[in-house]
Amino acid sequence: MTTHSQRGSMQTAILTGLAIGVAVIAGTLTLTGGNETGADGYPDAATEEYGRRLLRDTSLYIGPNHDDTAMRYSGTDMACASCHLEIGTKPGTLSLLSSAPKYPRDSGRDGGIRDLRDRINGCMQRSMNGKPLPRDSIEIMAMERYIIGLNGQYEVMGASNRISDEQAVFVEPNRRADPEAGRIVYENRCQVCHGADGLGLLATAKPANGYLFPPLWGPDSYNNGAGMNRVLTAARFIKARMPLGQADLTDDETFDVSAYINSKPRPIKANLDVDFPDRTRKHVDSPYPPYADDFPQDQHKYGPFQPIREYYESLKNSE
Ligand code: HEC
Numbered sequence: 601m602t603t604h605s606q607r608g609s610m611q612t613a614i615l616t617g618l619a620i621g622v623a624v625i626a627g628t629l630t631l632t633g634g635n636e637t638g639a640d641g642y643p644d645a646a647t648e649e650y651g652r653r654l655l656r657d658t659s660l661y662i663g664p665n666h667d668d669t670a671m672r673y674s675g676t677d678m679a680c681a682s683c684h685l686e687i688g689t690k691p692g693t694l695s696l697l698s699s700a701p702k703y704p705r706d707s708g709r710d711g712g713i714r715d716l717r718d719r720i721n722g723c724m725q726r727s728m729n730g731k732p733l734p735r736d737s738i739e740i741m742a743m744e745r746y747i748i749g750l751n752g753q754y755e756v757m758g759a760s761n762r763i764s765d766e767q768a769v770f771v772e773p774n775r776r777a778d779p780e781a782g783r784i785v786y787e788n789r790c791q792v793c794h795g796a797d798g799l800g801l802l803a804t805a806k807p808a809n810g811y812l813f814p815p816l817w818g819p820d821s822y823n824n825g826a827g828m829n830r831v832l833t834a835a836r837f838i839k840a841r842m843p844l845g846q847a848d849l850t851d852d853e854t855f856d857v858s859a860y861i862n863s864k865p866r867p868i869k870a871n872l873d874v875d876f877p878d879r880t881r882k883h884v885d886s887p888y889p890p891y892a893d894d895f896p897q898d899q900h901k902y903g904p905f906q907p908i909r910e911y912y913e914s915l916k917n918s919e
């Protein structure tokens with residue numbers, strides 16, 4: 601069972617940290633605000649440091665409870681760093697250290713070439729269940745600049761620092777994932793932090809201060825169009841990173857608990873049917889239709905995925 605006092609004392613520690621963070625923010629806002637463009641093409645206000653804070657304290661700057669309604673872009677009080685751990689600086693799963701050079705690239709989901717700002721807005725509209733940031737906003741430019749800066753750090757990192765300290769990568773069992781078995785894993789290994797109701801725990805009484813433990817389902821979670829809502833994507837993340845600080849689940853436990861959290865209600869994204877204009881490029885574990893095959897939606901959601909993969913491979917071979 602969740603020990604509330606445990607969660608409470610951690611909460612106090614975070615509160616103190618937040619108070620310091622807010623003081624720093626208040627100081628910075630008065631210093632920036634200029635719109636002059638620097639040598640590298642970014643406005644002066646779009647600093648890497650602002651980008652770092654946007655990824656760490658996302659809800660404080662662009663969350664759904666922002667005092668200025670015009671700044672409410674994210675639909676959740678989660679942070680980018682809820683998934684991109686250590687603000688994207690941790691090597692391994694969902695690291696942002698080597699992301700920048702991959703863009704622009706062809707996106708199967710969008711059906712065209714997309715750049716880093718588009719990719720950030722992909723997470724804004726799905727993982728963060730919100731609206732896209734304007735492409736010329738200080739906020740998206742600061743985030744982009746921060747992610748480019750991370751790659752600069754990565755380039756000069758020694759080989760040993762680039763190695764992640766994760767356990768072996770997730771190997772998908774060739775069966776349907778079992779959400780009911782996953783519920784037991786959840787109760788034993790996840791609930792202490794994420795809560796019996798899966799709704800997480802806010803850091804303070806003010807939601808804009810974000811989460812101590814982010815929600816895994818419910819109205820403030822990622823929406824059904826998010827990458828994390830795919831069982832295999834969630835499983836890769838959970839195997840590598842969760843339970844936080846003690847990621848030691850087996851592949852079977854990981855598979856089932858991923859199915860369990862993604863069997864729960866979450867916000868619905870409109871117009872998901874326009875994703876993947878070429879439906880044969882859709883991921884085997886895309887949980888929402890339409891599909892270019894006759895496998896039932898349940899199988900796309902929970903597996904087994906291997907037969908779906910084999911079907912598409914046989915199509916390619918017969919071309
Ligand atoms: C609920 C979890 C979650 C949250 C919150 C989230 N992301 Fe992501 N993000 C993902 C997943 C999953 C991917 C896809 C990784 C893949 O394709 O393998 C991704 C991919 C990305 C990528 C592309 C990385 C690459 O190497 O190609 C960027 C950039 C990114 N996210 C930025 C952000 C930003 C900025 C925010 C906050 C505004 C954010 N994300 C919030 C889960 C999340």
Ligand code: HEC
Binds near residue numbers: 682828842
């Ligand atoms: C010790 C506390 C703790 C435990 C136990 C734990 N988590 Fe987490 N989890 C976190 C924190 C904290 C984050 C946000 C990342 C950060 O702040 O560094 C997180 C983030 C996540 C995320 C991505 C963000 C989101 O809310 O969607 C998922 C998915 C997740 N955890 C799943 C699990 C699962 C499944 C388990 C059990 C196998 C688990 N966690 C156990 C603390 C925990």
